[in-house]
Amino acid sequence: MKVLCITEESLFRPEAVRWRKRMGLLEPIGDTVVILPCSMRKPYSSSRSHMIFQKATKGIQEVILTSPFGICPREMEKTYPIQSYDTSTTGEWSHEEIKVVGECLKDYVGEKEVIAHVEGGYKQVCEKYLEEAVYTCKDGKTTSRESFLNLKEEVKKHPRIKGRVKTLNMLRSIARYQFNSKEADALIPDDVKVLGRFDRRIMVNGKQIATLHFKNGLYSLNLEGGNILKNIHKKWININFELKTNSLLSPGVAEADHDIIPGDEVVILKDEEVIGVGKAILSGKEMEMASKGVAVKVRHRKK
Numbered sequence: 001m002k003v004l005c006i007t008e009e010s011l012f013r014p015e016a017v018r019w020r021k022r023m024g025l026l027e028p029i030g031d032t033v034v035i036l037p038c039s040m041r042k043p044y045s046s047s048r049s050h051m052i053f054q055k056a057t058k059g060i061q062e063v064i065l066t067s068p069f070g071i072c073p074r075e076m077e078k079t080y081p082i083q084s085y086d087t088s089t090t091g092e093w094s095h096e097e098i099k100v101v102g103e104c105l106k107d108y109v110g111e112k113e114v115i116a117h118v119e120g121g122y123k124q125v126c127e128k129y130l131e132e133a134v135y136t137c138k139d140g141k142t143t144s145r146e147s148f149l150n151l152k153e154e155v156k157k158h159p160r161i162k163g164r165v166k167t168l169n170m171l172r173s174i175a176r177y178q179f180n181s182k183e184a185d186a187l188i189p190d191d192v193k194v195l196g197r198f199d200r201r202i203m204v205n206g207k208q209i210a211t212l213h214f215k216n217g218l219y220s221l222n223l224e225g226g227n228i229l230k231n232i233h234k235k236w237i238n239i240n241f242e243l244k245t246n247s248l249l250s251p252g253v254a255e256a257d258h259d260i261i262p263g264d265e266v267v268i269l270k271d272e273e274v275i276g277v278g279k280a281i282l283s284g285k286e287m288e289m290a291s292k293g294v295a296v297k298v299r300h301r302k303k
Contacts, residue, residue, distance in 0.1 A: 015081045020070040030159065034063070035126060053117065060115075075166070114134065168190065171187075199212070237267070264280045
């Protein structure tokens, strides 16, 4: 589903506010962060400009500046809603956009060294909110040969990140974002295995705990993953009866995590035991209050 972000008011769309807030849970890896402009095409890495950038930035932490979502670390670019929004990319930024994006960038970068391959409004953000940065675009064109060579030469001065480290960081970053907690790292232990080319199976100790979906870049849980989610006390629903159907109705919900929003992956508990996992149709508060209707579409249940 496309997320239209045409006017400045899009800064305050729930999806954009939630994204920026949860970016605070993510941490850049390595010693250096390369800052890049966004592109009209999504995911960014499929665009002509980012294909050029990545010839120089491979193995370095990248973060893309974009309004209204603020920032997008490269590992998050295929995750909903950042992979589905439409906005203009004129390069002209309002005062409010500069402020919102700049604060998000400053919090994310922290004390890391910064290479800023930007111009226009993107450069205004960096100059205003970052104390130090090396600027590699000198001619106002980030895709020009001169700018590319400047970026390539600057990146050479910095150590690269190993592929396995990048993979673990990507998987954990998505988990932190989706489940709104740094404790969601527990879903991705160091010895995790990832199988599949498109929809990717997440395997721990020979058991599948979740699937990372190609379509939206988010996880769907198996019962084993539900046990991990239960242990970090996130996205839970308590019931007090035997679950015998693939729809959990609202009157059957005794209590629910108020952090749940429609579309979330949730774990269903009875007497502290995981008996099901699925997708929320209502928010946690609505589940507790509603007298009819489906609360959760159950994907897997204990039989």
